[in-house]
Amino acid sequence: MRVLKTILFILIALVAIVCILGMIGPDTYRIERSVTINAPTDLVYDHVSSLGAMDKWSPWNAYDKGMKKSMEGSDGTVGAIYKWEGNDQVGKGEQRIDSLAPNSFVKTHLHFREPWESECDALIELAPEAEGTKVTWAMVGENGFMSKLMGKFMDMDAMVGSDFEKGLALLKEQAEAAAAAVKKADAAYVIETLENPEMVFVGKRDPKVKWSDLAAFYSTHFQLAGGAIGKAKLEMTGAPCGVFWAWNETDSTADMLAGFPVKAGADLKVEGFDVHVIPAGKMLKTPYYGAYDKNMAAHMAMDAYIKANNLTHFGNVIEEYITDPTTEKDTTKWLTNIYYMVK
Numbered sequence: 001m002r003v004l005k006t007i008l009f010i011l012i013a014l015v016a017i018v019c020i021l022g023m024i025g026p027d028t029y030r031i032e033r034s035v036t037i038n039a040p041t042d043l044v045y046d047h048v049s050s051l052g053a054m055d056k057w058s059p060w061n062a063y064d065k066g067m068k069k070s071m072e073g074s075d076g077t078v079g080a081i082y083k084w085e086g087n088d089q090v091g092k093g094e095q096r097i098d099s100l101a102p103n104s105f106v107k108t109h110l111h112f113r114e115p116w117e118s119e120c121d122a123l124i125e126l127a128p129e130a131e132g133t134k135v136t137w138a139m140v141g142e143n144g145f146m147s148k149l150m151g152k153f154m155d156m157d158a159m160v161g162s163d164f165e166k167g168l169a170l171l172k173e174q175a176e177a178a179a180a181a182v183k184k185a186d187a188a189y190v191i192e193t194l195e196n197p198e199m200v201f202v203g204k205r206d207p208k209v210k211w212s213d214l215a216a217f218y219s220t221h222f223q224l225a226g227g228a229i230g231k232a233k234l235e236m237t238g239a240p241c242g243v244f245w246a247w248n249e250t251d252s253t254a255d256m257l258a259g260f261p262v263k264a265g266a267d268l269k270v271e272g273f274d275v276h277v278i279p280a281g282k283m284l285k286t287p288y289y290g291a292y293d294k295n296m297a298a299h300m301a302m303d304a305y306i307k308a309n310n311l312t313h314f315g316n317v318i319e320e321y322i323t324d325p326t327t328e329k330d331t332t333k334w335l336t337n338i339y340y341m342v343k
Contacts, residue, residue: 031157032138033164037172039179041126042307044133045103047175048124050076051095052250057174059166063089075250076100091115095122110139135171137164181297182304189286189301196283196339200266201243202229203259205274211252214292218242221258228273235263242319243276278316284340291331295319295338302340315341 037044047053052075061067067086073079078097085092092114098121099107106124120141127134139160204221222240229236238261245255257276262268266277284305288298299317306313318339325334 028140028142029156030138030140031160031164032136033161033168034134034136035168035172036129036132036134037175038132039175041103041128041133043179043182044126044135044171044175047171047178048106048126048135049100049102051080051082051097051108052076055082057167057170059163059170060090062166063087071250088115133175135168137168139164178300182300184297189288189298191284191286191302191305194283194285194339196278196281198266198280199237199261199278200264200268201241201257201259201276201278202234202262202268202270202273203241203243203257203276205243205255205257205276207245207255208251208253209256211254214254217256218258222260225259225273228270229260229262232270234268234270237261237263239320239322241321243278244317244319247317278318278341282342284311284342286338288336288338289332290334290336292319292321292334292336295336298336298338302338306340306342311342313340313342317341 047057051071055061055069064086067084067090070083072081072083075082076097078100081094081096083094084090091112093110093112096109096111097106098109099105104126108122110120110122112118118141120139123136123138123140125136125138127136203225206217209217218240226240240258240260243257243259247254257274259274259276268275284302286298286302288295303313305311318337320337320339322335322337323333325331328334
């Protein structure tokens, strides 16, 4: 009987100790790590302001190569949600964009469902520093009973901080590589400003052309549009073009029209085809020589020029395909004129 009482007293004492430990400690926590990236703040912001961009430098991808991922909503906007489910190291949960302050601040809310239930906020703070950008990645939340208790036996700052350091190192590598590519592109491309007249295009528009289907889309609709233009006795005023409204990295699709510019008024109608009018105004133009799927550097040069000169891109992007690839087999000689509408 005395032994049982002793065991009972010990158990009561242990419970009391656990309760005390679970009540001692700060009510909130903040775990953070920082890195300085040799890249402009607006460029770094592009790498942290969408869930898809964050996933590219997430340190947790290395823990489960087969992790299941999905997206809800419009990525890069408040309310977009990224969900994941993987092995015991990554667990299961979701991340939601709660706040975006361009070139300054990103706040997301994390809801972990497995291996245990918990919620917190993740912050990414950007600040210019010398010729680069200081990035601070932080996790903040409330310390409940279990959090305070676990904190007595586990160094959460060291555990989470280690992953943050790995992720920031990847972010630094990717952002600095992008900055170097922009500098190289700036030096490689000549960009001129034009006062462009009104342009009328006849072709076929599809808001969801898969990138993998671009070549087939062009081939089919250039031929059909050319036939329709000839049948309507319209005069072409330029080479075949791709007119773009959007280039969607989240689902690898483009909102675009494949067709030709023609000499006609804005009221033109061609049965079975889309007619798109681009109003007269300021445009930037740069020539690009090379394969069609390698022209991203030219577009990055345009983006950098627009930012450097305090311009605003709006409306369409046009790719004008001057060289006929069926007669010129050397891709280094393929000329594409790229146009951006700006103001």
